[in-house]
Amino acid sequence: MDCSKCGARTKHCLELSQRTYFCDVCGLVSSRDKNSAAVMVVRAGFNPAGVDGIRPGCPLGTQAA
Numbered sequence: 001m002d003c004s005k006c007g008a009r010t011k012h013c014l015e016l017s018q019r020t021y022f023c024d025v026c027g028l029v030s031s032r033d034k035n036s037a038a039v040m041v042v043r044a045g046f047n048p049a050g051v052d053g054i055r056p057g058c059p060l061g062t063q064a065a
């Protein structure tokens with residue numbers, strides 16, 4: 001999962017039960033669902049090929065996305 005604010009990729013896997021996304025780079029804290037949606041919008045708008053470039057860092061990430 002990438003940060004919707006600074007674009008940093010989290011180095012750790014978020015637990016599925018963890019509903020809050022926290023970015024240790026810029027300090028953004030938000031709903032992980034909301035953050036995921038925001039990232040999708042950004043990718044869709046600025047990088048049409050971004051979907052193919054998304055590589056979840058962990059199996060849990062694929063389910064979250």
Ligand SMILES: [Zn+2]
Nearest residue numbers: 003006023026
């Ligand atoms: Zn961030």
